Amino acid sequence: MNAPRPLLPTLAAVGVTLGVAFAAAAHLTLGFRAFTAEDARRIRVAESAVALSPLEVVDASGRTRTLWNADPAARAWLVTFVYTRCPSACLALGTEFQQLQRSVLSTGKDSHVRFASVSFDRTHDTSAELARYAERFRADPALWSVAVPTTDAALAKLLAESGVVVIRDGLGGYTHNAAIHVVTPSGKLVAIFDLERYSEALAFAVNLAS
Template sequence: MKTSTSSSSSETKAPLLTLAATSLVAIFGCAALYQATMGFQVVSTEDGRRLEIEREPRSVPFAALDWPSRPLLGDVLSNDGRVTIVSFIYTSCTAICSVLGNEFQQMQETIRARGLQDKVRLMSISFDPRDDAQQLRAYAIRQHADRTIWNFAGIPDGSQRKAVLDTFGVVVVPAPLSEYVHNAAFHVVGPSGRLEKIDDYDSPDRALADAVAMYDADRK
């Protein structure tokens, strides 16, 4: 009888221990998910990055550009007075960069038509070290860029280029045939030179509206 009682007690405890362990795993799993999604407000790393930037805008690094006199990106973005919508590209790209280029072309026309050139400008930054000033000028001509609205720049220094990409959350992975795989978005930088908003690359109207609202809010 004693052996039977001991066996029954062990059998009763086993499911209880399993249930307790499962509960702990679920609790820790929920806690990890809560932290990863910033309080269940987002469901992906990309959304989390965007929410974090809206909460705490990021200052743009002072990376030297390949323009004449080698100005610093932070200065270029903060001394102009306008809101800048930034995209990251490379000139030999035939995929997502072409989409970004088309969207910027249309956005440039909208800015001109609505008389917003004193409020908003566009900037395409190449992350490809092969894109020197001459190649960027040629690319700008192909894109029919108006230099008073839409500028192109590269960042020759590798460590500075990485710092800028990290700040904007741009991931660039080398691919075969000298191509790159990279994420894309419209990055809205306020007049103070801080990255304040990120919009999907297929939502140019939203990006422009955010830029105009940001400019107007800054003037109040």
């Protein structure tokens, strides 16, 4: 006679619960490698490039252009998201780009790397504001575009595609996952670097462009 096994259904239910939870957690964390959305975004981009739609922008001189192939000499873009009123993180970003621009210029030959500071503050950042920002960091317009998307829809699409989340900081400004994005002229986002790793970002882009 078979002995009754009253615990079997319970153990099966526990097994299924554990299995489903494990699968859900593994999916969310990309196999337990990333516990924040920002880490997951960077891993995802590093593993397979993310396509960005062509982006129509207005730059500091008031010109309308389409990134990412606006400059035929550009073979790699270093892209950051900014708002020109930003007091902290974007200031650091501006200074870093200024340094990178200097190191590109100091080589004396075209590295085919271009910089883009894309504003997400469409209400405030007019061409005049962008020009002021460009001037503050001595952006060379041939190398460094300071620009803002021409429509809210284009901006929203860019942020969604690149995984950038902008939130209000409660002090009249914004907070966002600031990083340096490497984008090819065909609009492929191929790498994301921490702000502190800006020299590595440049090295990566130079390598990509050569």
